[in-house]
Amino acid sequence: MSKINKRKYFLTISIVLITLLLLVSIPACAHAAQTKKIVIDPGHGGIDSGCTIKNIYEKNINLDISMKVKSYLEQNGFNVVLTRNGDESLYKYCKTGDTIEKRDLNARVNKINESNASIFVSIHADSYYDHTINGSIVYFFSEQCLQSKALAKSIQRSLNGLTADGKKRMSHNSRAEDYYILRNTSIPGVLVETGFLTNPRERSLLATDEFRQKIANSIASGITQYMKN
Numbered sequence: 618m619s620k621i622n623k624r625k626y627f628l629t630i631s632i633v634l635i636t637l638l639l640l641v642s643i644p645a646c647a648h649a650a651q652t653k654k655i656v657i658d659p660g661h662g663g664i665d666s667g668c669t670i671k672n673i674y675e676k677n678i679n680l681d682i683s684m685k686v687k688s689y690l691e692q693n694g695f696n697v698v699l700t701r702n703g704d705e706s707l708y709k710y711c712k713t714g715d716t717i718e719k720r721d722l723n724a725r726v727n728k729i730n731e732s733n734a735s736i737f738v739s740i741h742a743d744s745y746y747d748h749t750i751n752g753s754i755v756y757f758f759s760e761q762c763l764q765s766k767a768l769a770k771s772i773q774r775s776l777n778g779l780t781a782d783g784k785k786r787m788s789h790n791s792r793a794e795d796y797y798i799l800r801n802t803s804i805p806g807v808l809v810e811t812g813f814l815t816n817p818r819e820r821s822l823l824a825t826d827e828f829r830q831k832i833a834n835s836i837a838s839g840i841t842q843y844m845k846n
């Protein structure tokens with residue numbers, strides 16, 4: 618091989634290797650199965666309370682909203698599965714992961730990936746150092762994941778329109794975020810932060826059944842809108 622040919626050869630090999638490396642490191646976007654099955658994932662549970670402020674436990678709020686979303690969707694003809702039905706951590710259902718938190722998350726990922734559902738929605742409540750921040754924020758994995766992004770936008774729009782005592786909360790845009798559950802799942806899905814427990818007004822609202830029902834209705838209506846298209 619001549620010197621120039623050798624250089625060309627190594628250049629080509631390098632380009633191929635770099636391309637392969639990039640392809641492996643960028644996770645592929647999930648695609649939806651065309652079923653009427655939906656997974657709702659109530660965040661935390663059992664020993665993992667999530668965000669807790671003044672005896673208000675995120676895990677309980679997440680489960681209650683999830684159950685309300687489930688019954689709304691079932692009334693509209695969907696088949697809904699929850700990743701947990703009670704106050705429990707899911708770590709005992711998964712042996713992979715070096716911490717209890719990772720095992721719990723992996724159990725959720727496995728349930729979602731084995732569900733044969735169209736989409737999944739994880740339900741959480743948020744906290745932030747600035748206690749004036751309120752409202753809901755919906756997260757999807759990446760701008761390239763068009764189905765997850767569309768689902769996030771639909772739920773976000775619905776939640777931004779929600780009023781409590783005649784007043785609107787802060788409006789937000791849905792956002793791309795590299796959350797473990799979003800990165801590792803093989804169907805389109807989003808993570809909903811329903812409200813900020815660090816905001817005193819929102820915390821007392823989230824403690825009421827009436828407001829949790831409103832949040833659940835908004836999430837379920839956003840899901841229904843997305844599923845229509």
Ligand SMILES: [Zn+2]
Binds near residue numbers: 661667668675741
């Ligand atoms: Zn959470």
